[in-house]
Amino acid sequence: MPIATKLYASNVTSTLNSKTNSNNGDLIYVILIVIPVIKLFLYSTIHNQNPTTSTLQSLSSIQPFWWQLLFMLQKMLRLHFTTALSHFASKASPFPLTPVSVTVSRAIVCNNPTRFRSQMGSFSTSSSSSSKLLFRQLFEKESSTYTYLLADASHPEKPALLIDPVDRTVDRDLSIIEQLGLKLVYAMNTHVHADHVTGTGLIKSKVPSVKSVISKASGATADLYVEPGDKVQIGDLFLEVRATPGHTKGCVTYVTGDAPDQPQPRMAFTGDTLLIRGCGRTDFQGGSSEQLYKSIHSQILTLPKSTLIYPAHDYKGFTVSTVGEELQNNPRITKDEETFKNIMGNLNLSYPKMIDIAVPANMVCGIQSNPKQAEAS
């Protein structure tokens, strides 16, 4: 029996029980109170006394007998006596004393699951929703890199793309793609990375139909080059390409489409341009703090405040932010341009350990002469 029906049935039973009990209570009321009063009046009449003036005298003479009788009755009918008291009390009180009210309130909670679901839903701000989008944020711990998997799950072929895959985690990424029944179409980079080798080359060696993608401005070799304003389509979903130079000269940010059938809120894959509470360094690969400041402010922070920020790295355990959150809390980009340039000129970060291997490899989208060697590294 469904829980709501069960509760309703027990509620009906309780109501019937309390009705029976109140009839018993009426009977006890007659035995305990009405009969003694009649007896008192009869006694007064028989003895030719005015009942009003002789009440105290009369009571004192009959009390021992009647109270003894009442005491015995009470013992015999303890349960009924208690019920009778409850009956009188409930008649006097605006609040019912029987458990019926408890049962009813439980039934109301269980009968309104949608109310509680919608309350829970209104607290969810950390992910974007679309009936089409399948989204996964994947992490590579050596370089603290995020790789993003996006797919149109409503399309018959379930076309998918990867943003910023890492060579070390290609097998993991391809296995989740296979498990979810997706068809990987594009392996994309936000820029030429300096701290790890991109997974795009290795992916192509394992799934030759996949196309590698990078910006034309990067100067790197790939199957497809994107430019500002281009759209990268998978099924009915698309990403817009925005030029965001500054960390490197070819950096781009991929932003989900601005249309009612696209994920809401929008999602921005910012690479190393905008990090959570930080931003990419500007001291190599054609970096420029002046350009970075302009890119972030004109191309990313002008998006709706609800836009989700998904960076290529995080070193502090953050996973996602929003434009609104960064506008308020980012210690670098909330400053004026001069202060920002000063901060960026004094970061004193050591060069990435992999820079001498990573940059040349990534200039050809990670295509290795021996993919098996790369897989083992």
Ligand SMILES: N[C@@H](CCC(=O)N[C@@H](CSS)C(=O)NCC(=O)O)C(=O)O
């Ligand atoms: N220690 C790491 C490199 C860390 C680093 O320099 N990160 C870059 C992005 S990867 S090129 C960066 O821009 N950091 C900004 C910051 O404020 O930390 C290594 O050796 O690989």
